[in-house]
Amino acid sequence: MSAVARWWRPRLLRQKLLAVVLLTTLAALLVATGCVIAYDLRAYQRGLLGDMRTQAELIGHISAAALAFDDRRLAGENLALLRLRPGIQAGAIYTAAGALFASYTAPGQAGAFPRRAAADDASFAGGTLTLSRRIVDNGEPLGTVYLRADDGLLGRAADYLAISAGAMLLAMLIAYLVMRRLHHLVTQPILAIAAIAGEVVATGDYSRRAPRLSDDEVARLVDSFNRMLGEIEARTGALEGSNRALASEAGQRADAQHEVMRLNAELEQRVHERTGQLERANGELALAMAEASRANQAKTAFLSSMSHELRTPLNAILGFAQILGSDKLPTTAEQKREFAGHILKSGRHLLTLINEVLDLAKIESGAVALSLEPVALAEILHECRDMTEPLAGARGVHLLFPERVEGSVEADRTRLKQILLNLLSNAIKYNRAGGAVVLDIAARPDGRLRLAVQDTGHGLTAEQIERLFQPFNRLGQEGGGEEGSGIGLVVTKRLVELMGGAIGVSSxxxxxxxxxxxxxAVAAPALAVVAAAAPAPAAAASATLLYVEDNPANLRLVEEIVRFRPGLRLLAAPDGHLGIEMARAHLPDVILMDLNLPCVGGAEALRVLRGDPRTAHIPVIALTANAMPRDVERGLALGFADYLTKPINIDEFGAAVDRALAAAAGRAGAGAAREARP
Known part of the structure; x- marks a missing residue:
């Protein structure tokens, strides 16, 4: 064991040189032998595979007639010819349908065959080559030939390894003998230098010199070594004299340095204390500033969101109310009922927004009170369907509810209806045109009922799902022009959990x-039904007003205002993209533009219209619920002819339209005058 350790960890230069030569020789032999063996085995494997493919094609060719005429005897005789190939263990012929037609097994071999043979496949596994080839006659597949043979790779590799081992041992022995004869030519001069160096270290006598025994690189090493000893001898003498002079000076400096170190330590301690105090003060200040910034951002986001969402239904409420209360705008009884319906619908939406904010505040403070009772699903789903069908119809979305609904759940009826309406309205608003919303009910093994609302919208990413139940997060649809405060899902989740339920989402x-x-789950009562009204047609006139608005109630309000002005004809577009196309096609006199539009926003639509020579002259009036002072300033800076905020003031609305029409007429008159000049 000690001899082996000395071999692998040589201490003498001679042993190291011998080890380097032997290991280099061994590495070269291993690489060369490995490459030769790998190349030969690869070539042998390819040759064997080609031979077996040729054999399979030959068997397939002579057996095509047997397959064509269902002659199993002839096929068996053809396979029996494989006995002339001792390396083939078994063979078989399969029909085109994959059934075994004929087979052959060499003596002493297993007769197992696969139920179906893969077409044109070959594989090496466990020392066996398995090959399948299709039998094709005149382009028509008749069957498959299956062959299994001993690949012989293991025996061939063993022979190569034995030959290689013998060759490597012989080469290593020759290298060892050559190095034993030649090592002194390299090691003797170096050993002489090592001996002199050892004596110098032991005695400290730098006057000793190494003998020059050769005339090569080692001799130059000896000369350099001797010159180094002479330089060290000279410098050692000079250094000893200098050290004595410095010793006394070092003592004086040491005393002064100790005093400086003491003063520095005191100063460092004071600086450290003051730095710690400053860092703590800065940390507290940074936390306070960050908290204040977060509070300001949250307040700004809340005010901006709620200002827009509250003004949108207020626009319809106050606008229709102004029509009903005006003597200048007479209305029929049917129109009054319709306008009252719009006011009621918008008022309910406004109440919903306010209730969502209040609900969230109550839930967060723990002050919400629920009345849990058995709630029939059939009745509440019927109510929800009636309330969401107008929104779905306006957006071209199909609502699919179960035909029969049975059972009930333990819940607060009002809160459950609020939850379902929120999920259904979200599924409609964030759906695609022509899409569908499916509501499904299923019993769970734990005695619960699952109510699932599925849409065919654009879906949500994993990151959006993580932020889905955070306040003011509008399903990743920021800036999409959809109604909602962004807290509906937060309230929904908290209410479901307060009723002992669970909520989830997949997308x-x-x-x-x-x-x-x-x-x-508990038990189920009956249903209720609600009716709806239809809008009245608009009148035609000489001047054309294009209104780009995605809210049906706001559009209806403007239709009624314009109906009392016989000199105006109203066109409507539900999104910015269609509004641009209609402006180019009809060239209206004035355009009313909402800012929060789907597809293309109002600001972007204005930029496109101003960049088109056909529509650049048309005055565009902003009509939006974005009523903050900075919103008004930004809108006028963008180039809107006027900026009206919702709820609409009818007098201001009429004045703005009149100013825009007058400006359009003035530009038209100036253009005509220029054309009339000679």
Whole structure:
């Protein structure tokens, strides 16, 4: 064991040189032998595979007639010819349908065959080559030939390894003998230098010199070594004299340095204390500033969001109310009922927004009170369907509810209706045109009922799902022009949990989303039905007003205002993209533009219209619920002819339209005058 350790860890230069030569020789032999063996085995494997493919094609060729005429005897005789190839263990012929037609097994071999043979396949596994080739006659597949043979790779590799081992041992022995004869030519001069160096270290006598025994690189090493000893001898003498002079000076400096170090330590301690105090003060200040910044951002986001969302329904409420209360705008009884319906609908929406904020505040403070009772799903789903069908119809979305609904759940009826309306309205608003919303009910093994709302919208990413139940997060649809405060899902989640239920979501981008809630099942009562009204047609006139608005109630309000002005004809577009196309096609006199539009926003639509020579002259009036002072300033800076905020003031609305029409007429008159000049 000690001899082996000395071999692998040589201490003498002679042993190291011998080890380097032997290991280099061994590495070269291993690489060369490995490459030769690998190349030969690879070539042998390819040759064997080619031979077996040729054999399979030959068997397939002579057996084509047997397959064509269902002659199993002839096929068996053809396979029996494989006995002339001792390396083939078994063979078989399969029909085109994959059934075994004929087979052959060499003596002493297993007769197992696969149930079906893969077409044109070959594989090496466990020392066996398995090959399948299709039998094709005149382009028509008749069957498959299956062959299994001993690949012989293991025996061939063993022979190569034995030959290689013998060759490497012989080469290593020759290298060892050559190095034993020649090592003194290299090591003797170096050993002489080592001996002199050892004596110098032991005695400190730098006057000793190494003998020059050769005339090569080692001799130059000896000369350099001797010159180094002479230089060290001279410098050692000079250094000793200098050290004595410095010793006394070092003592004086040491005393002064100790005093300086003491003063520095005191100063460092004071600086450290003051730095710690300053860092703590800065940390507290940074935390306070960050908290204040977060509070300001949250307040700004809340005010901006709620200002827009509250003004949108207020626009319809106050606008229709102004029509009903005006003597200048007479209305029929049917119109009054319709306008009252719009006011009621918008008022309910406004109440919903306010209640969402109040609900969230109550839930967060723990002050919300629920009345849990058995709630019939059939009745509440019927109510929800009636309330969401107008929104779905306006957006071209199909609502699919179960035909029969049975059972009930333990819940607060009002809160459950609020939850379902929120999920259904979200599924409609964030759906695609022509999409569908499916509501499904299923019993769970734990005694709960699952109500699932599935849409065919654009879906949500994993990051959006993580932020989904955070306040003011609008399903990743920021800036999309959809109604909502962004807290509906937060309230929904908290209410479901307060009723002892669970809520979840799954989504695929580009496919859609599925929201579900689970509540404890109990029993089910009956249903109720609600009716709806239809809008009246608009009148035609000489001047054309294009209104780009995605809110049906706001559009209806403007239709009624314009109806009392016989000199105006109203066109409507539900989104910015269609509004641009209609402006180019009809060239209206004035354009009313909402800012929060789907597809293309109002500001972007204005930029496109101003960049088109056909529509650049048309005055565009902003009509939006973005009523903050900075919103008004920004809108006028963008180039809007006027900026009206919702709720609409009818007098201001009429004055703005009149000013725009007068400006358009003035530009038209100036253009005509220029054309009339000679």
């Amino acid at each position: 695929s981008v580009g496919v859609g989303s599925l929201f579900w809630i689970e509540l404890r």
